[in-house]
Amino acid sequence: MTPNKNLEKFQEFKRLHDLIHETLDDTISPARAAELQALLQSDRDARRHYWQLIHETVILSSWAKGNSLASGEVEVNIETASTVDLAPPAGSLGHSFIGSAVSVVAQAIEWHRHPVRFLTTIAVLTGLFLSVLLFWIWPRQASNQQTARQQATHTGQPASVAKIINTHQVQEASSSTAAFVGAHLRTGQTLRLKSGLVELRFQSGARAILQGQSTLTIEGPNSSRLEHGKLVALVPPAAVGFSVTSPQATIIDLGTEFGMAVTEAAVEVAMFAGRVNVQVNDDSGAVAQQQVLRAGQSARIARRQIAMATLADKRSEFVRKLPTPLRTRSLDLADMVAGGDGQQTLHRRNAGIDLLTGQPLYSPVPRHFTEASGDRGQYRVASANRWVDGVFLPDGEGGRAVQIASTGLTTRQIPDTDGQSYDHLWNGLNDRYVRTALDGVDYASQSILQMFANKGVTFDLQAVRAAHPDWRLARFSTVAGNCRGSVDYLVLVDGQIVFERRNHQASNTGLSMDVPLAPDARFLTLVVTDAGNGSSADQSFLGNPKLWLTTGDSGSVSDRNSEDSTKR
Amino acid sequence: MHANSAHDDLRAREFMRLFSKHESRIRGYILGLVxxxxxCEEILAETNLKLWSRFDQFDRSKDFGVWARSIAHYEVLTFRKKQARQKLVYDDMTIELLADEQAADRWDDQSLQQALVTCLQRLRAESRELIRQVYAGDEKTKEVAERLGRPASSVYSQVCRIRHSLHKCIERTLSNEEAGQ
Structure with a gap:
């Protein structure tokens, strides 16, 4: 390769590397972030290169943190590798990574040696699996704690090793830590709960539900100390070795779910699944007695003695799952009309759907009257839009059946109109003369679905549910307004009118709609007509037209306590 | 040992083996998208739990890494939905393009790790130490530079040059291995 080519290659590399590095460093400017995104969107080679750099970064980072780069099936001869003369000159690592004079080679060997030794051992000594596992846990646990300590020395304060991920009716006693969702907990921090429940996730992946009244101290990324109170721990395989100490005993998890209750007199352990090792220490801290508990068993440790019991007596004492909180979020129908996902992630303002073709429209488009004469009033399937089933120019002259869905669904409840419509179905306003404030709220800065009379649009609720399988589609809501003339508003669900306001006069007051949606509702149809006085001046819009999704039992909009609630 | 617990042990061991084999690739996949x-670590923890809870549904004849990435992808999307729009680094289109490209990955994790080991030990000790400090994640590059008493731009440049030589070394090592197979 010529020097020029080399330089070119390096410059390409440097550009992408710097952008990625700044992103991961969280120091990237908005302009540079846009540059990275544009590069990734436009250049396939850049995307390939990007992935390779990301994977190299992950591996480098793992090495730099001193983590074991676990590799379950490494096919290298460990003994041979350890004798290869790769060691750098003595002292060449300066103040060395992992806080000691460990060479890169030793580190590399450690990456491979550990899992191989582990797997070999369990293959040979299956019957002694438990003891092997215990043997394996300790160094891992010690390593975790060492990592936490290293992080502490680097930054001058202990690193976050756990996070509160859920709470329920928490009342704190005097506390060094506020128990709110998202709070990061560092080694040494103590949670003192007067009542309620707090769910923690440790860095290792282990989860614990702490029940008030309790006092829990975080001891590391995979360990804690329960002074008194109750907890339930759920430990995935990757976090095996999770431990909870108490004044009388230490519980070391072997991949399981267990409950633990600590009082001044005793420690009780209840096994829901898997196994734990219960250790009772003597006054010097040495292990005086230990016992493995299996699923279905429980034990009581008092006066340094372990007594076995059955789980049946203990099961009801522990909370194993927090009550599901009511969570609510919304999808913006204006954004969906414009081809977005309802969450405005694509910034699809100033786009809409052509009433005559059902096809997408993008700004700028000419404003015009559309006539419903001939077949022009027919239902148009919006084939390019995932959420909108179709659009139509509503005219129910003579009580005729008007098609309102692609399935052939019709209704005879559409009012008689002049058969014309001005402008398009549009996300945002395509007409700057329209007044957008209602009840003191300017919807121009929030969300507007422009629906000048006469227009109809049908949303496919089934498609919305399919895209959000973990959520329940609960309601539709909006605040409608028109600044001139008068209009009729109709909301239909599967062809049945669920909201109706005839001859709504122009004013500064919004018309609130809040419609519950049945679990099996398929089509939501919104219709704006001219109230029998012609469509030319009926400049109507829907402010914040939203579908509300919830995970709780109540779908009431007034109950929402979600991230969206502040945006209304 | 009870039959059930023996089964659980085997299941857990198999999961651990597969997860640890693919962990850094899963982490990389998440980090690439978020x-x-x-x-990334938060999504990885959620992914880990999902993988374990659905491990019974995993078809053993299929590639664990592909299955894990599909679950990680879902967790990424779930995470993105919870985030305020302005906090997202990439838009939906970029996410889709990146996810498509990831499917055509050239080298597996083991090979990358081994190549990196080989290449790291060829670096000068000071370079290796600088890379370690920058990638340990405790400090931003600017903070590393401050601590070392050097201008941030000089540290950025040096890190980039070291990464470039590492990258070329890794490519060379892997290509040689490929050619030798």
Missing amino acids: PRWPD
């Missing part, structure tokens, strides 16, 4: 370390 390029912020704390977010």
Whole structure:
């Protein structure tokens, strides 16, 4: 390769590397972030290169943190590798990574040696699996704690090793830590709960539900100390070795779910699944007695003695799952009309759907009257839009059946109109003369679905549910307004009118709609007509037209306590 | 040992083996789509739990890495939905393009790790130490530079040059291995 080519290659590399590095460093400017995104969107080679750099970064980072780069099936001869003369000159690592004079080679060997030794051992000594596992846990646990300590020395304060991920009716006693969702907990921090429940996730992946009244101290990324109170721990395989100490005993998890209750007199352990090792220490801290508990068993440790019991007596004492909180979020129908996902992630303002073709429209488009004469009033399937089933120019002259869905669904409840419509179905306003404030709220800065009379649009609720399988589609809501003339508003669900306001006069007051949606509702149809006085001046819009999704039992909009609630 | 617990042990061991084999690739996949370390670790923890809870549904004849990535992808999307729009680094289109490209990955993790080991030990000790400090994640590059008493731009440049030589070394090592197979 010529020097020029080399330089070119390096410059390409440097550009992408710097952008990625700044992103991961969280120091990237908005302009540079846009540059990275544009590069990734436009250049396939850049995307390939990007992935390779990301994977190299992950591996480098793992090495730099001193983590074991676990590799379950490494096919290298460990003994041979350890004798290869790769060691750098003595002292060449300066103040060395992992806080000691460990060479890169030793580190590399450690990456491979550990899992191989582990797997070999369990293959040979299956019957002694438990003891092997215990043997394996300790160094891992010690390593975790060492990592936490290293992080502490680097930054001058202990690193976050756990996070509160859920709470329920928490009342704190005097506390060094506020128990709110998202709070990061560092080694040494103590949670003192007067009542309620707090769910923690440790860095290792282990989860614990702490029940008030309790006092829990975080001891590391995979360990804690329960002074008194109750907890339930759920430990995935990757976090095996999770431990909870108490004044009388230490519980070391072997991949399981267990409950633990600590009082001044005793420690009780209840096994829901898997196994734990219960250790009772003597006054010097040495292990005086230990016992493995299996699923279905429980034990009581008092006066340094372990007594076995059955789980049946203990099961009801522990909370194993927090009550599901009511969570609510919304999808913006204006954004969906414009081809977005309802969450405005694509910034699809100033786009809409052509009433005559059902096809997408993008700004700028000419404003015009559309006539419903001939077949022009027919239902148009919006084939390019995932959420909108179709659009139509509503005219129910003579009580005729008007098609309102692609399935052939019709209704005879559409009012008689002049058969014309001005402008398009549009996300945002395509007409700057329209007044957008209602009840003191300017919807121009929030969300507007422009629906000048006469227009109809049908949303496919089934498609919305399919895209959000973990959520329940609960309601539709909006605040409608028109600044001139008068209009009729109709909301239909599967062809049945669920909201109706005839001859709504122009004013500064919004018309609130809040419609519950049945679990099996398929089509939501919104219709704006001219109230029998012609469509030319009926400049109507829907402010914040939203579908509300919830995970709780109540779908009431007034109950929402979600991230969206502040945006209304 | 009870039959059930023996089964659980085997299941857990198999999961651990597969997960540890693919962990850094899963982490990389998440980091590529959500390029912020704390977010990545949070999504990885959720992914780990999902993988374990659905491990019974995993078809053993299929590639664990592909299955794990599909679950990680879902967790990424779930995470993105919870985030305020302005906090997202990439838009939906970029996510889709990146996810498509990831499917055509050239080298597996083991090979990358081994190549990196080989290449790291060829670096000068000071370079290796600088890389370690920058990638340990405890400090931003600017903070590393401050601590070392050097201008941040000089550290950025040096890190980039070291990464470039590492990258070329890794490519060379892997290509040689490929050619030798």
